[in-house]
Amino acid sequence: MATTVTLIPGDGIGPEISSSVQKIIKAADIDIIWDIQPAGSDVAQKEGSPLPQRVIESIKKNKVALKAPVTTPIGKGFRSVNVALRKELDLYANIRPCKNIKGIKTPFNGIDLVVVRENTEDLYAGIERKIDDDTAESIKIITRKASERIAKYAFEYAAANDRHTVHAVSKANICKFSDGLFLECCEKIAKNYPQIEYKEILVDNLCMQLVQNPQKFDVLVLPNLYGDIVSDLTAGLIGGLGVAQGANIGKDCAVFEPVHGSAPDIKGQNKANPTALLLCAINMLKHINETEKAQKIEKALYSVIEKGSVLTQDLGGTASTDEYTDEIIKNL
Ligand code: NAI
Numbered sequence: 001m002a003t004t005v006t007l008i009p010g011d012g013i014g015p016e017i018s019s020s021v022q023k024i025i026k027a028a029d030i031d032i033i034w035d036i037q038p039a040g041s042d043v044a045q046k047e048g049s050p051l052p053q054r055v056i057e058s059i060k061k062n063k064v065a066l067k068a069p070v071t072t073p074i075g076k077g078f079r080s081v082n083v084a085l086r087k088e089l090d091l092y093a094n095i096r097p098c099k100n101i102k103g104i105k106t107p108f109n110g111i112d113l114v115v116v117r118e119n120t121e122d123l124y125a126g127i128e129r130k131i132d133d134d135t136a137e138s139i140k141i142i143t144r145k146a147s148e149r150i151a152k153y154a155f156e157y158a159a160a161n162d163r164h165t166v167h168a169v170s171k172a173n174i175c176k177f178s179d180g181l182f183l184e185c186c187e188k189i190a191k192n193y194p195q196i197e198y199k200e201i202l203v204d205n206l207c208m209q210l211v212q213n214p215q216k217f218d219v220l221v222l223p224n225l226y227g228d229i230v231s232d233l234t235a236g237l238i239g240g241l242g243v244a245q246g247a248n249i250g251k252d253c254a255v256f257e258p259v260h261g262s263a264p265d266i267k268g269q270n271k272a273n274p275t276a277l278l279l280c281a282i283n284m285l286k287h288i289n290e291t292e293k294a295q296k297i298e299k300a301l302y303s304v305i306e307k308g309s310v311l312t313q314d315l316g317g318t319a320s321t322d323e324y325t326d327e328i329i330k331n332l
């Protein structure tokens with residue numbers, strides 16, 4: 001029976017990589033009905049909001065979505081659609097695995113870590129104001145409820161995936177109250193998981209160690225903003241944003257979405273790497289119990305990357321998005 005999945009094609013490179021992923025899923029003979037729900041600035045012009053209620057309703061109904069990136073105006077304009085969606089659906093856990101992919105040369109081998117990012121509060125609460133022309137303030141919100149919930153998710157994830165260590169990441173030496181509360185919650189939850197080692201690390205030290213010795217990290221749990229920044233760093237460790245997958249998980253719905261943004265610098269040039277979104281789609285397929293077919297796509301994707309003859313430019317190749325997509329389909 002066909003499964004209906006909400007698809008947000010996004011903007012920038014979003015529509016190009018969404019179409020690539022749809023083609024691959026179709027070629028793998030998977031019965032998906034795509035409930036296509038545009039969002040973003042073009043939609044705002046037509047419908048008055050970049051995130052109309054129909055998008056939320058579709059995901060609530062289907063319980064699962066694949067989402068390509070949506071541009072957020074920088075320093076002005078409407079608030080992020082991505083943040084609003086996560087808040088609206090209470091997608092409180094953002095899971096960003098980072099593992100070496102055979103065939104992609106990077107300075108490090110043996111990386112296998114997971115970033116678990118709190119997804120609903122922190123500076124992303126968007127509480128900010130201009131006090132006068134020369135002064136502005138943003139308020140960082142950290143609550144016990146959200147911190148305990150994300151810590152529990154990180155430990156449950158570690159336990160279910162045979163992982164051994166959870167590092168709680170903070171800047172609690174400076175943000176003593178907010179990050180202090182985050183750490184207090186992580187420490188409390190850690191006590192329920194004696195089989196998993198619990199460690200704490202400051203975010204600046206973490207960044208230094210990640211670019212020196214990333215293999216020593218397993219599961220990282222972080223407040224929203226540090227999670228955002230650190231997961232771009234970890235993407236860089238395994239080949240860049242073109243291959244970095246992610247998932248936003250809530251109690252009722254899951255939205256699978258890559259780490260990268262809408263890459264306006266390469267928009268419309270048939271250059272974008274669809275791998276990150278494809279890896280998200282593979283996870284989404286596993287989530288809806290299409291595991292066998294998901295593995296078939298996974299195998300084809302990894303074999304194309306390992307062979308290395310047809311790769312997009314971000315991975316050192318010369319192939320276009322279309323050529324790379326066709327090569328994956330050939331390998332199915
Ligand atoms: P970005 O992730 O879009 O791009 C950073 C760099 O990585 C660019 O050089 C880009 O060409 C490259 N890149 C990213 N994805 C790629 C891919 N699939 N294949 C090949 N190269 C790729 O970050 P940037 O430029 O900071 O943000 C652009 C816009 O995206 C902003 O409006 C930002 O708010 C938005 N954004 C949206 C996200 C989402 O929808 N979840 C997440 C992050 C940013």
